[in-house]
Amino acid sequence: MPRKVLIVEDNEDNRELVVKVLKNKGYIIAEAVDGEDAIEKAVSEKPDLILLDISIPKLDGYEVAKRLKSMEECREIPIVAFTAHAMKGDREKVIVAGFEGYISKPVNIRELPNQIRSFIRGKRESILGGEEE
Numbered sequence: 001m002p003r004k005v006l007i008v009e010d011n012e013d014n015r016e017l018v019v020k021v022l023k024n025k026g027y028i029i030a031e032a033v034d035g036e037d038a039i040e041k042a043v044s045e046k047p048d049l050i051l052l053d054i055s056i057p058k059l060d061g062y063e064v065a066k067r068l069k070s071m072e073e074c075r076e077i078p079i080v081a082f083t084a085h086a087m088k089g090d091r092e093k094v095i096v097a098g099f100e101g102y103i104s105k106p107v108n109i110r111e112l113p114n115q116i117r118s119f120i121r122g123k124r125e126s127i128l129g130g131e132e133e
């Protein structure tokens with residue numbers, strides 16, 4: 001059964017690139033452009049994974065993740081931060097905030113499908129730098 005990914009990204013070029021790459025791999029895609037839209041689509045679309053930009057209008061990615069993780073119907077959806085801030089402190093911050101992991105920008109289009117698949121299959125990153133499969 002095809003998996004569904006919700007892409008939350010306010011930058012149109014970035015969003016279209018990710019959408020195109022994942023559609024080519026057979027994913028069903030839902031899109032959101034700001035934090036409120038992200039929460040609405042998470043509830044209505046029930047995606048298998050959310051790729052969530054941190055810098056988005058209305059509610060930032062941290063707030064969106066916090067709210068989704070507090071909602072019974074969304075709690076189990078893996079949320080992956082999509083961020084240009086790939087410094088160690090930022091990684092820790094997204095993991096502590098409840099994200100299951102992160103994918104750094106600029107996106108590596110060859111790696112992206114594998115990264116997405118790993119997270120859907122249960123990959124979880126930890127603050128200690130290791131990865132748990």
Ligand code: MN
Nearest residue numbers: 010053055056
């Ligand atoms: Mn952004």
